[in-house]
Amino acid sequence: MNHLSVVDGILHVEQLALPELARTFGTPCYVYSRAALGAAMQGYKDALAGRDALICYAVKANSNLAILSLFARLGAGFDIVSRGELARVLAAGGDAGKVVFSGVGKSATEIREALSLGIMCFNVESEAELERIENIAAALKKRAPVALRVNPDVDPRTHPYISTGLRNNKFGIAIDQARAIYRRASQSQHLAVRGIACHIGSQLLDAEPAAEAAAKVLALADQLASDGIALQNLDLGGGMGIRYLDEDAPVPATYLAPLLAATAGRSERLVFEPGRSLVGNAGLLLTRVEYLKRGTEKNFAVVDAAMNDLMRPALYDAYHDIVPVAASRHTALPYEIVGPVCESGDFLGHARKLAIAAGDLLAILSAGAYGMTMSSNYNSRPRAAEVLVDGAAAHLVRRRESIADLYAGESSVP
Ligand SMILES: *Cc1c(COP(=O)(O)O)cnc(C)c1O
Numbered sequence: 261m262n263h264l265s266v267v268d269g270i271l272h273v274e275q276l277a278l279p280e281l282a283r284t285f286g287t288p289c290y291v292y293s294r295a296a297l298g299a300a301m302q303g304y305k306d307a308l309a310g311r312d313a314l315i316c317y318a319v320k321a322n323s324n325l326a327i328l329s330l331f332a333r334l335g336a337g338f339d340i341v342s343r344g345e346l347a348r349v350l351a352a353g354g355d356a357g358k359v360v361f362s363g364v365g366k367s368a369t370e371i372r373e374a375l376s377l378g379i380m381c382f383n384v385e386s387e388a389e390l391e392r393i394e395n396i397a398a399a400l401k402k403r404a405p406v407a408l409r410v411n412p413d414v415d416p417r418t419h420p421y422i423s424t425g426l427r428n429n430k431f432g433i434a435i436d437q438a439r440a441i442y443r444r445a446s447q448s449q450h451l452a453v454r455g456i457a458c459h460i461g462s463q464l465l466d467a468e469p470a471a472e473a474a475a476k477v478l479a480l481a482d483q484l485a486s487d488g489i490a491l492q493n494l495d496l497g498g499g500m501g502i503r504y505l506d507e508d509a510p511v512p513a514t515y516l517a518p519l520l521a522a523t524a525g526r527s528e529r530l531v532f533e534p535g536r537s538l539v540g541n542a543g544l545l546l547t548r549v550e551y552l553k554r555g556t557e558k559n560f561a562v563v564d565a566a567m568n569d570l571m572r573p574a575l576y577d578a579y580h581d582i583v584p585v586a587a588s589r590h591t592a593l594p595y596e597i598v599g600p601v602c603e604s605g606d607f608l609g610h611a612r613k614l615a616i617a618a619g620d621l622l623a624i625l626s627a628g629a630y631g632m633t634m635s636s637n638y639n640s641r642p643r644a645a646e647v648l649v650d651g652a653a654a655h656l657v658r659r660r661e662s663i664a665d666l667y668a669g670e671s672s673v674p
Pocket residue numbers: 318320321339362363459461462463497498499500533534535536537
């Protein structure tokens with residue numbers, strides 16, 4: 261987690277002490293560092309300096325408007341997967357002309373809207389979707405910009421739930437079928453073939469699988485060129501991993517190096533779709549210990565955050581480092597860190613050795629990506645607040661949901 265430090269025994273994000281933020285905004289609360297977000301974006305920009313490249317931030321990692329507007333101002337485009345995400349991008353001041361639209365289930369409404377708003381490219385995931393896009397473009401008397409998202413059948417060596425580039429995944433068009441589909445698309449009056457895209461998975465710790473996928477994508481692009489189909493964009497996806505515990509996580513300069521070497525001298529513009537690596541280590545989830553419970557087999561620390569706030573541990577058995585916000589003189593014991601939700605899968609960490617007491621604050625680290633965006637109201641728990649720290653200032657960028665918000669859209673039958 262970046263821009264996190266201990267000052268006089270108290271954990272700070274940038275210049276702000278976390279107990280102060282807990283007093284002001286309550287818990288559970290997501291806390292993001294603006295400096296960490298900016299530095300993560302700068303890392304990509306530096307690695308891509310001198311190349312014709314566009315960073316399309318994957319909105320699903322963290323879609324708070326404050327983060328989207330920060331990245332838009334830093335020149336980023338966006339990778340979206342729904343009309344809701346497109347609306348967020350526009351509300352945050354993002355440019356539709358820098359948006360790529362991914363996802364296997366784009367509805368007719370979503371396609372119509374995105375086409376009318378002038379997005380940069382649809383990353384098409386099936387022949388049936390291509391046909392739908394073509395029909396909608398014809399009805400609107402437009403030409404839809406498309407790339408095929410190909411599935412290169414490369415094992416990204418990550419968690420099965422977050423690997424997307426294997427033949428047996430639902431994502432993309434099998435790479436050996438793509439050439440024929442490109443030929444058909446290139447003859448359509450209502451499709452403009454713009455590029456090729458691939459994204460093989462998430463939390464990738466070494467660049468080799470991405471390089472392997474890129475080699476297959478480049479070979480196909482060359483075949484297409486010999487068919488008279490010239491591509492403008494090569495979209496190599498996102499997926500770079502981050503450090504949650506002690507992983508040897510790459511930085512953009514090393515992760516992108518083989519991709520940049522493989523594409524050196526080519527005329528296409530490069531597109532990347534990083535999500536997790538831009539926001540993951542720029543955020544934490546601040547929570548308070550409600551109760552300590554000494555069991556016969558295990559000790560439990562029941563905290564006020566739960567799986568509805570941060571689902572990754574329950575969903576993927578993901579590890580998040582959990583640290584006390586203030587040093588204490590209690591004895592350290594191994595605790596199961598659990599939330600109030602009525603599920604045995606509601607845990608945030610197992611067997612964490614912590615010196616804590618009821619009422620203490622804990623920081624669940626590296627929670628900036630796939631944290632708030634995966635949250636729910638399960639157990640009728642209002643969603644947490646989100647706060648962006650900028651130096652010595654804290655901005656509430658999403659207010660905590662109220663109890664009334666929980667059922668605002670519901671009604672009783674007469
Ligand atoms: C989720 C996703 C990304 C972002 O992945 P990260 O691992 O967060 O970088 C990029 N592209 C597509 C198509 C995705 O589905």
